[in-house]
Amino acid sequence: MEGRDSSSKPCDLLKKIRGFTRSLLSDICRGKSPLIALDRYRNYCTDPSGKCCCSSDLHKGKEIISLQRECHVYRLDVLLRVLHIVQQLLQENKHGSKRDIYYMHPSIFSEQSVVDRAINDICILLKCSRHNLNVVSVGKGLVMGWLRFIEGRRKFDCIKSPCTVRTHNGNPTYISIHMKLSHCDPQKMFPLQVHPVPVHVEEVTGIMSIAEYILVVEKETVFQRLANDRFCSTNRCIIITGRGYPDVPTRRFLRLLVEKLCLPAYCLVDCDPYGFDILTTYRFGSMVSFLNF
Template identity: 30%
Template sequence: MADQFLEVDKLRDTLRESLEMDDKRQEDISRQDVLTRIERVIQTIVISVSKGEAPVLRLMNRCNWSNVRFHESVGLVVRKADVPVTTLRCDCPLSATRFALILKLLSVIYKLVQSDSYATKRDIYYNDPQLFGSQKNLDSVLDDISCMLKVPRRSLHVVRACFATSKGLISGDLCYLEEDGTKVDCSSSSTAVPVSSNVNGIRNIVSAAKFILIVEKDATFQRLLSDDFCTRLSPCIIITGKGVPDVNSRLMVRKLWDTLHVPVFALVDADPYGIEIMCIYKYGSRAMAFEAHSLTVPSVLWLGLLPSDIQRYRVPEETLIPFSQADESKLNSLRSRDYISCQPAWEREIETMQRLKQKAEIQSLASIAPHFLTRVYLPNKLRYGGWI
């Protein structure tokens, strides 16, 4: 088994050399900078009121593709110029509530940053639940403010509740300390650890992992655990965001990549939605493009399930799923994106999927043999470099 990671070791060494040559990190915005940016917003409002005009706030539409551009070494980032905006007017019934929410939160954030103190989203919400309506609404407004001020969410001094649980799970050769000093050991082969709700506070990361494996679905993740994947193929780390990942799962992958400088692979279904989920980890999303530097890992490699693997491993026809109209639309959308067109190998796989008009879930490999995924497919891929 000594040479089972032959190609992974070569990839890891190449990656570390590259990172040593170009070790750029995004600096946290200073407290004074955040205060200054809030003051500018308020000053604009005051000037409008002094002129007898209805104050307005201009926000970037975070779900509009025209507001982002592709940067090869970062992912999807916000355009700096000619960005379409949404205008919120205080005298318009449709936007007055959102306008008020933003001003309320700006006031809270200003006081927190000024006093160098922190508050949880839960604290803020229950201070005036009638105004915010829901915690989900509060979270959306916080993202709008972060984008408007062009500062990372962590610089707003609003944190998730200390007892809030993350969506993701993690397991493998990894130990670390939470911000409060709690030691977390992820090395149990039978159970997984919830991803930290305060990833930025994690310290003293200790791991001998040779690679990190992102797993799309919880079902596949649990299968890897039950088959003792991390024990038999150790040292490694596996993590899942249980489908479309939450921010904490993405932060954790980025934190581990920054710290360990090891290859990061993705194991997703051979369908358009699996590819999109992988691209969120690798290149980010439209809605969070303003925080791309802390959320994306552009070096993520597609380990499987590749569309070409369906024929290569002769996956039984009865386990394949015909394309739907939604699948066709999603695949066409993916093909039009810059981060796909710049990768010929990915384009070829997508063309294969479109030609087959079929998709396959990772679980379909079990139809070849019960333990085919963990004892044949993944070990061979990692040993011989079967990734793109």
């Protein structure tokens, strides 16, 4: 289960990886078939704090991986290969996407889902979240509105023509907050720039906004329609879309904005089972399988 242990620093994870591989080698040297016990849960949490207490995070027993079963031999092979790549990422303090890992051994991994499963197994094994492994998703989310932030050393400004910014008691405030919207030229001052949601959410700093709320939309077509209609020009808000089922960076970025800006978040989805599933994904996280329920 991701997020179960707060000891997710690179040095701690590297120690766990060394301890795990040593125990495997010890069993093999003694002529004993290694047994790997993996906890199973209904939901994989992505809480970066390591203090998750999701109500849907229900334990479902253990799964035993053994070399005595042929299908488990391949699964263990993949797990160890991915674990070696993760070890290198942690040692070199680099990040890689799940897709990057797949293309390192495409003939062995055969398909992306094989790598995804191995990464989930490693998260359970090391009791950490995926971002602690320096493994990131290829972001697909989009954001626009009254928002500025910094990711690493790169500045993202969703406002087409930046207003002057000043700091008051440590809190950044736009001078234009006192201006009436009716007296502003939408072509010159209002937020019209669309930016991708940052992949490395833990590196996001300098968040500044005078938005009154956050609007999450299910479909990219709706997002683009709102952009074309200049919705943010007359509504002081931030709009985010995950282009359907949201990926982890989009969900983490949304949570960061809600926590840092203390804004209410509203979600616009289709009134059908898929729309409600996307809504619960934003609220509670992605489910491993509908068969678990």
